[in-house]
Amino acid sequence: MTMNKLNYERPIINKIENTMPNKIGGRSGFKPITEIDGVRIKGMISNFGSPLFVISEATIRKTYQSAYRAFTTRYPKVQFAWSYKTNYLNAVCNTFHQEGSWAEVVSGFEYEKAINNGVDGRHIIFNGPDKTKADLQKAIANQSLIHIDHLDEYYMILNIAEETNLRPQVAIRVNMDTGIYPMWDRFGFNYENGQAWDVLNKIMMNKKMDLIGLHAHIGTYMMEAEPYKIAASKLSELAVSINKKYNHYIKYIDLGGGFASNNTLKGAYLPAEDTNPTIDDYAEAISSALLNSNIDPDHLPLLILETGRALIDDAGSLLGTVITNKRDSKGARNTVLDIGVNILFTSFWYNHKITPVQSFSHHIEDTKIYGPLCMNIDVIRESISLPPLNTGDNVIIHRVGAYNMTQWMQFITLRPAVVMISEKGDVNIIRESEKIEAITDYEKVPSHLKDFDL
Numbered sequence: 061m062t063m064n065k066l067n068y069e070r071p072i073i074n075k076i077e078n079t080m081p082n083k084i085g086g087r088s089g090f091k092p093i094t095e096i097d098g099v100r101i102k103g104m105i106s107n108f109g110s111p112l113f114v115i116s117e118a119t120i121r122k123t124y125q126s127a128y129r130a131f132t133t134r135y136p137k138v139q140f141a142w143s144y145k146t147n148y149l150n151a152v153c154n155t156f157h158q159e160g161s162w163a164e165v166v167s168g169f170e171y172e173k174a175i176n177n178g179v180d181g182r183h184i185i186f187n188g189p190d191k192t193k194a195d196l197q198k199a200i201a202n203q204s205l206i207h208i209d210h211l212d213e214y215y216m217i218l219n220i221a222e223e224t225n226l227r228p229q230v231a232i233r234v235n236m237d238t239g240i241y242p243m244w245d246r247f248g249f250n251y252e253n254g255q256a257w258d259v260l261n262k263i264m265m266n267k268k269m270d271l272i273g274l275h276a277h278i279g280t281y282m283m284e285a286e287p288y289k290i291a292a293s294k295l296s297e298l299a300v301s302i303n304k305k306y307n308h309y310i311k312y313i314d315l316g317g318g319f320a321s322n323n324t325l326k327g328a329y330l331p332a333e334d335t336n337p338t339i340d341d342y343a344e345a346i347s348s349a350l351l352n353s354n355i356d357p358d359h360l361p362l363l364i365l366e367t368g369r370a371l372i373d374d375a376g377s378l379l380g381t382v383i384t385n386k387r388d389s390k391g392a393r394n395t396v397l398d399i400g401v402n403i404l405f406t407s408f409w410y411n412h413k414i415t416p417v418q419s420f421s422h423h424i425e426d427t428k429i430y431g432p433l434c435m436n437i438d439v440i441r442e443s444i445s446l447p448p449l450n451t452g453d454n455v456i457i458h459r460v461g462a463y464n465m466t467q468w469m470q471f472i473t474l475r476p477a478v479v480m481i482s483e484k485g486d487v488n489i490i491r492e493s494e495k496i497e498a499i500t501d502y503e504k505v506p507s508h509l510k511d512f513d514l
């Protein structure tokens with residue numbers, strides 16, 4: 061008779077901390093989080109599987125409304141346009157559209173998505189360097205707001221205007237020095253070196269299109285408000301000069317997106333919530349620059365904002381399950397989750413906050429959190445103070461609403477479901493978990509490769 065030999069585990073001494081503040085001051089998750097908007101997390105995992113993206117409709121609406129208020133209390137004419145690439149799940153876009161947001165798109169595919177969602181073409185802003193002739197023909201026919209990125213695009217629009225006798229509604233994207241480096245000068249026309257004036261003069265002289273706006277998107281996750289003040293001043297100066305030279309009023313100034321969310325960047329010493337500007341800070345910088353400019357007060361332009369991450373990050377959570385715990389060669393604790401970097405792209409940028417979903421002991425230990433992929437780069441957190449989690453325990457990763465559900469990658473595993481909790485507390489699937497057919501239906505195997513004999 062053979063006896064099962066017990067697995068041998070090398071004895072190691074681990075530094076376990078008690079619940080005293082560590083040198084950073086705090087730590088993630090003193091208390092488990094068991095619910096989102098009153099809905100039990102464990103219940104959602106048993107109904108919809110793990111991992112699972114959860115979006116809170118109430119948080120989207122609350123975040124949107126407070127951002128809108130921050131601007132409308134300071135400037136009389138404000139319009140938000142939802143940045144599709146930040147999260148283009150239709151249920152998310154439609155929540156923003158119900159709140160009054162227009163659509164901001166950067167490709168033909170996103171443009172089509174906005175049209176299919178029912179957005180009026182006149183309320184779609186079309187940005188980006190890659191608009192095909194077919195895209196532009198459609199956008200011009202729909203009277204969408206086309207933000208010209210480069211001269212070849214300008215000539216293509218001119219060509220379509222001549223062919224169709226339609227008047228394209230255009231703005232130009234302007235890049236500029238706002239004191240933030242590296243400067244995002246690859247998009248649009250430069251302010252300082254005269255490129256912007258060059259294209260503005262072309263537009264105004266040939267009279268084939270309507271110049272309706274000026275646009276800038278100076279960067280993303282901007283940790284200061286001051287650059288927006290500079291950008292708003294420079295666009296105002298352009299608007300005033302256009303008026304002086306051509307007696308023409310532009311209808312809007314669009315300051316783009318880029319406000320920081322509450323996620324903390326890797327390498328930051330303090331939590332983002334304590335250090336980043338608030339929406340009120342950004343709103344104050346932009347509004348005061350516009351109001352203090354020489355723009356004719358009887359022709360104040362509409363202020364458009366294309367805020368992405370700051371409006372959606374908090375509304376998204378990612379639920380997952382512990383696969384196993386291991387000790388690495390130095391004895392440090394490694395916890396492996398079923399959440400990989402392929403579905404949590406932002407783990408390359410952020411130290412995402414992670415909280416256990418069930419009660420835990422008071423001991424905590426520095427832990428490295430891995431995903432399930434067979435790739436060394438699949439690290440969710442290099443180091444996080446967490447209580448020991450057991451196989452099958454659940455965790456919630458906070459603030460994942462921006463960019464993950466558009467940049468996620470089907471790799472090794474299939475992508476999980478996304479659910480949205482309504483304001484009434486109903487949980488609706490807004491994207492099914494992928495099935496193998498989602499991949500294989502697009503594949504073709506040439507006939508000579510169909511059969512083999514092993």
Ligand SMILES: *Cc1c(COP(=O)(O)O)cnc(C)c1O
Pocket residue numbers: 143145146164166187188277279280281316317318319366367368369370
């Ligand atoms: C990506 C993008 C946005 C949204 O940016 P956030 O940093 O997420 O706010 C807005 N406008 C344009 C042109 C963009 O490319």
